[in-house]
Amino acid sequence: MQKETVPLVVLGGGGHTQEIIYIMKIGPYFSNITLIHGSCDSLSKSLFLQEISPKKHTSYSMPRPNNVLEKYSVLQMICSLFSAIMIILRSKSDFLICNGPGISVPVALAYRLLHPGRPIFYIESMTRVKTLSAAGKIIQYIASVFIVQSKELSRNTYPCRRFHSIFKILPV
Known part of the structure; x- marks a missing residue:
C-alpha cells in the first residue's frame, strides 16, 4: 500500500486564505492535510476546512512574526521561528505549500532547515505584479x-522563479 502524501499548508489572513483555497482546489485532492495558521486567526482554518473538506487534518497555531502592514520584528521572528521548528518536528508532512502571508517566512525557514530534501512550493499573490512581497523576497x-503571477516578476534571474497564471480574473 502506498503512503499517502501529506502537504503542510500555511494559512494567512483574508486574501491569502482565499488564494490558498483556490490553489488547493485546482490541484490534486489530499485526504490528509496539515495546517499552520496564526494564533489569532481561527477564521482562516474554518474557511479552509469548509471549502477543502479533507478526510483528516491536523492543525497548529503559532504566533505571527509581524502584524498586518508592519515590518518584521526580530524578537517576534525568533519566537515564530522557534514555534515553527516545534510544529514541523511534530508534523508528518511531505512538502510545504504557502502563498505569501508573513507567517510563511519562519515556517519556510524552519522547514528548509529540518527537511532540506523536501520541496517547498511558494505561490506569490496575484496582487504582486511589479515587486515581490516581503515574504517572497526571503522565500525565493x-x-x-x-x-x-506576472511576467515582469518572472524576468528576474533567480533560477526557481517561474511565471504561471494560476489565478484567472473573470469578467463579472
Whole structure:
C-alpha cells in the first residue's frame, strides 16, 4: 500500500486564505492535510476546512512574526521561528505549500532547515505584479518552486522563479 502524501499548508489572513483555497482546489485532492495558521486567526482554518473538506487534518497555531502592514520584528521572528521548528518536528508532512502571508517566512525557514530534501512550493499573490512581497523576497532563495503571477516578476534571474497564471480574473 502506498503512503499517502501529506502537504503542510500555511494559512494567512483574508486574501491569502482565499488564494490558498483556490490553489488547493485546482490541484490534486489530499485526504490528509496539515495546517499552520496564526494564533489569532481561527477564521482562516474554518474557511479552509469548509471549502477543502479533507478526510483528516491536523492543525497548529503559532504566533505571527509581524502584524498586518508592519515590518518584521526580530524578537517576534525568533519566537515564530522557534514555534515553527516545534510544529514541523511534530508534523508528518511531505512538502510545504504557502502563498505569501508573513507567517510563511519562519515556517519556510524552519522547514528548509529540518527537511532540506523536501520541496517547498511558494505561490506569490496575484496582487504582486511589479515587486515581490516581503515574504517572497526571503522565500525565493529557499523555495523549490517559486511561482509568480506576472511576467515582469518572472524576468528576474533567480533560477526557481517561474511565471504561471494560476489565478484567472473573470469578467463579472
